[in-house]
Amino acid sequence: MNIIQNLRELFLKIGVPESIVPVCTFALIIVLAVGVIYAILRLLLAIKKINSATKSFYLFVTPWILGFLIFTLGPMLYSLYISFHDWELVKAPTFSGFDNYSRMISDPLVRKSLSVTFTYTFIAVPLQVMLAFIIASLMNMKLEGIKIFRTIFYLPTLVQGVAQTVLFIWVFNPNVGIINSVLRIFGIEGPGWFSDPNWSLPAVIIMSLWTVGGSMIIYLAGFQDISVSLYEQASVDGARSVHKLFYITIPQMTPIIFFNMVTAMIGAFQTFTQGYLLGGGKNNSLLFYSYYLYENAFMWFKMGYASALAWLLFTIILIFTLLVFRSSSMWVYYETEMSGNRRKKNEKKNDK
Amino acid sequence: MKRALALLLTGVFSLSVLLTGCGNSDNGTNQTDASNTGSVADSAGETKAGDAGSEQTTVVFAYWGAESENNAIKNVIADFEANNPAIKIEAQWIQSDYLTKVQVQIAGDTAADVYLMSASDLPGFADNYIAQEADTANYLSENLIESLTIDGELKSKPFIVKPKVMAINKTLFEEKNIDIPSLTESMTVQEFEDLAVQFVKEESSPQIFGSEPLWLTNWIYAFNGSYYTSDGMASNLTSSETIAAANFAIRSKELGYVPNDTQKEGQSMMDWFLSGRIAMYTDFGPWNIPQMEEVEGFEWELLIFPGNGGAKEVNGLSITKTSRNKEAAQIFVDYLCESERAQSIIGGDKSAYGVPVNPNVVRDFESIYEGKNLAAFVNAAYNQTPSETQKRTNEINSIHDRISDETLVGSGELTPEEVFPSIAEAVTSIIQR
Numbered sequence: 019m020n021i022i023q024n025l026r027e028l029f030l031k032i033g034v035p036e037s038i039v040p041v042c043t044f045a046l047i048i049v050l051a052v053g054v055i056y057a058i059l060r061l062l063l064a065i066k067k068i069n070s071a072t073k074s075f076y077l078f079v080t081p082w083i084l085g086f087l088i089f090t091l092g093p094m095l096y097s098l099y100i101s102f103h104d105w106e107l108v109k110a111p112t113f114s115g116f117d118n119y120s121r122m123i124s125d126p127l128v129r130k131s132l133s134v135t136f137t138y139t140f141i142a143v144p145l146q147v148m149l150a151f152i153i154a155s156l157m158n159m160k161l162e163g164i165k166i167f168r169t170i171f172y173l174p175t176l177v178q179g180v181a182q183t184v185l186f187i188w189v190f191n192p193n194v195g196i197i198n199s200v201l202r203i204f205g206i207e208g209p210g211w212f213s214d215p216n217w218s219l220p221a222v223i224i225m226s227l228w229t230v231g232g233s234m235i236i237y238l239a240g241f242q243d244i245s246v247s248l249y250e251q252a253s254v255d256g257a258r259s260v261h262k263l264f265y266i267t268i269p270q271m272t273p274i275i276f277f278n279m280v281t282a283m284i285g286a287f288q289t290f291t292q293g294y295l296l297g298g299g300k301n302n303s304l305l306f307y308s309y310y311l312y313e314n315a316f317m318w319f320k321m322g323y324a325s326a327l328a329w330l331l332f333t334i335i336l337i338f339t340l341l342v343f344r345s346s347s348m349w350v351y352y353e354t355e356m357s358g359n360r361r362k363k364n365e366k367k368n369d370k
Numbered sequence: 371m372k373r374a375l376a377l378l379l380t381g382v383f384s385l386s387v388l389l390t391g392c393g394n395s396d397n398g399t400n401q402t403d404a405s406n407t408g409s410v411a412d413s414a415g416e417t418k419a420g421d422a423g424s425e426q427t428t429v430v431f432a433y434w435g436a437e438s439e440n441n442a443i444k445n446v447i448a449d450f451e452a453n454n455p456a457i458k459i460e461a462q463w464i465q466s467d468y469l470t471k472v473q474v475q476i477a478g479d480t481a482a483d484v485y486l487m488s489a490s491d492l493p494g495f496a497d498n499y500i501a502q503e504a505d506t507a508n509y510l511s512e513n514l515i516e517s518l519t520i521d522g523e524l525k526s527k528p529f530i531v532k533p534k535v536m537a538i539n540k541t542l543f544e545e546k547n548i549d550i551p552s553l554t555e556s557m558t559v560q561e562f563e564d565l566a567v568q569f570v571k572e573e574s575s576p577q578i579f580g581s582e583p584l585w586l587t588n589w590i591y592a593f594n595g596s597y598y599t600s601d602g603m604a605s606n607l608t609s610s611e612t613i614a615a616a617n618f619a620i621r622s623k624e625l626g627y628v629p630n631d632t633q634k635e636g637q638s639m640m641d642w643f644l645s646g647r648i649a650m651y652t653d654f655g656p657w658n659i660p661q662m663e664e665v666e667g668f669e670w671e672l673l674i675f676p677g678n679g680g681a682k683e684v685n686g687l688s689i690t691k692t693s694r695n696k697e698a699a700q701i702f703v704d705y706l707c708e709s710e711r712a713q714s715i716i717g718g719d720k721s722a723y724g725v726p727v728n729p730n731v732v733r734d735f736e737s738i739y740e741g742k743n744l745a746a747f748v749n750a751a752y753n754q755t756p757s758e759t760q761k762r763t764n765e766i767n768s769i770h771d772r773i774s775d776e777t778l779v780g781s782g783e784l785t786p787e788e789v790f791p792s793i794a795e796a797v798t799s800i801i802q803r
Binding site: 106107108109187188191192193194210212213214215298300301302313316317318319320 | 470473474476477494495497498631632633635636637762764765768771774775776780781782
């Protein structure tokens with residue numbers, strides 16, 4: 019039974035142009051799926067298992083559920099299935115049990131790629147968070163023309179991915195790049211950057227600071243949200259700027275710092291473009307985990323092993339995200355709600 | 371009433387889904403069985419489709435290449451269609467990530483009927499192609515057919531050859547009062563080194579070099595070495611010839627006649643040659659010929675690659691096992707590979723697509739640029755070693771990257787004698803997996 023193939027042939031038979039047959043097939047499948055769900059909901063409503071509000075809810079949320087099942091959960095489950103197989107893509111998969119997972123343990127390139135990725139994540143993310151915070155605090159100053167500077171600092175965010183990497187290949191060129199040219203003015207012979215395995219990862223970390231403008235905007239919005247009365251009261255109590263920064267600004271901003279840290283960390287673990295465009299760097303110095311996964315899947319035809327690598331990456335990101343969430347109760351301060359621990363402590367005090 | 375309506379709706383929709391899934395799977399009108407077309411073979415190797423009364427068959431042909439090469443392919447397709455009106459060729463020009471897209475097409479059951487394949491990439495895909503037959507008398511040399519034979523079966527019919535020659539800047543030779551080497555005999559590797567050193571001019575601005583950085587693969591073959599043993603079952607990286615080639619590449623940097631890693635970073639060596647900064651460009655393929663029109667300010671010529679020659683790339687045409695139009699596809703492949711007319715169109719095209727595999731039309735390739743020694747390419751097509759092939763080429767190449775990363779051949783600090791044994795061991799384990 020091949021529903022999609024038969025639908026395609028049906029559309030061709032009735033004269034639909036071949037170029038739009040895939041779109042029509044997909045649209046018809048979605049319409050049929052929604053129709054089946056609607057019919058089931060009507061049946062449940064008719065036999066009074068659900069009420070009208072529930073029926074409407076599920077009807078409106080059906081497109082999202084279908085999209086999630088088809089494009090997210092479905093492929094995830096299939097990749098989990100494939101991770102227990104050997105599959106060269108051009109042949110049928112063959113079951114291999116836990117071979118792919120045990121191979122990961124002894125694969126030196128897995129360790130190397132994890133080392134590169136972890137190093138990048140735990141250096142670049144804190145730097146990005148701090149730099150975006152500092153720039154946002156400067157952009158928050160009430161000065162004439164500050165909006166121009168906000169725009170200037172945000173503009174690099176529009177040049178990301180491939181364009182950014184190609185640009186920085188030239189910026190870091192050891193012969194004609196601007197970095198080494200400026201260093202030469204001061205009598206310093208710059209490193210080889212991307213052509214030197216010891217300097218290529220630092221170069222990528224520096225490159226990642228180019229796009230802190232996006233985080234800066236979010237911090238800027240957070241600064242606007244801090245009540246001025248807090249600063250006024252602190253001034254009355256004799257607090258200096260440093261005190262205001264550490265005791266008012268940063269605590270008030272911790273929810274936004276938390277959000278930016280989590281999203282930056284997840285993004286950093288999935289870094290791919292720089293590794294891909296630089297071919298993994300000299301001596302695998304830029305062998306990011308996602309790039310190594312891509313090599314296994316699409317260059318070496320090892321789709322089963324690549325699927326296993328993908329699940330390892332998912333697990334790593336999940337663990338670290340949970341760790342950050344778990345730690346948030348210790349350092350993230352919400353103005354409107356108290357964190358769970360503080361609430362419990364206060365409840366215990368009140369009980370006593 | 372409502373319950374009945376709801377039940378009816380559920381049933382109708384479920385039934386429609388089931389019916390579409392369980393419907394018959396007759397082919398559409400666009401791709402009929404190729405046996406309906408019929409074909410007639412004539413004495414010149416041309417085949418023609420049946421009469422105009424037959425339904426037209428579409429053969430999907432996927433290939434890679436630059437835009438000029440795409441135009442050359444389109445010309446030969448147009449000629450084929452004019453002579454075979456019952457067969458229409460749907461050209462799929464894949465401009466990037468060719469192998470990835472072929473993989474995905476095969477896995478997604480949307481494979482083309484005919485694929486252009488390089489001999490070095492063929493082993494990974496060979497199981498998906500049908501076996502073909504070829505008469506060696508129709509080809510330049512037997513090794514073209516051997517290079518596309520996997521496990522005793524010809525999985526891709528030779529179509530075009532892309533060998534390597536050496537381009538020289540004649541003006542730099544004349545400035546140094548150095549005689550132009552023979553156009554018909556290859557120089558030895560030592561003669562090449564002795565020549566290259568004479569061109570080093572550190573005080574000049576911009577600096578002149580004897581050669582671009584040597585590409586190790588070409589020089590391994592020049593030294594009569596190889597990446598793999600003759601049976602293809604193990605790495606041959608530890609052979610004396612291969613290590614001698616690596617040391618030759620290291621010496622080129624020590625003698626200063628090639629740019630070092632810092633100098634060449636981000637630079638196009640072909641641009642350097644075109645601007646007159648390199649005396650001898652050794653990794654010169656047919657695809658570089660159209661670029662020579664940009665040359666200003668110096669005369670150039672082509673010479674045979676030194677020593678035993680570099681690596682030649684053999685490209686062939688493969689027919690997928692899942693093709694529903696195998697007979698029409700075979701007619702098309704036979705036309706492109708064995709018809710003198712087709713080989714003349716593709717080989718004599720100004721894009722310099724490559725040296726035709728048909729020995730009767732190599733003159734058409736040589737005449738692309740009158741007055742230039744394109745016979746060097748033809749000589750290489752006959753005599754050079756085809757690039758060696760392995761099933762897991764990409765994975766093995768990632769191991770071979772250690773040569774550049776860890777040894778003095780590239781940016782490393784160790785000698786080939788120290789590193790090559792471990793690389794050979796890793797490669798052998800992949801081959802024998």
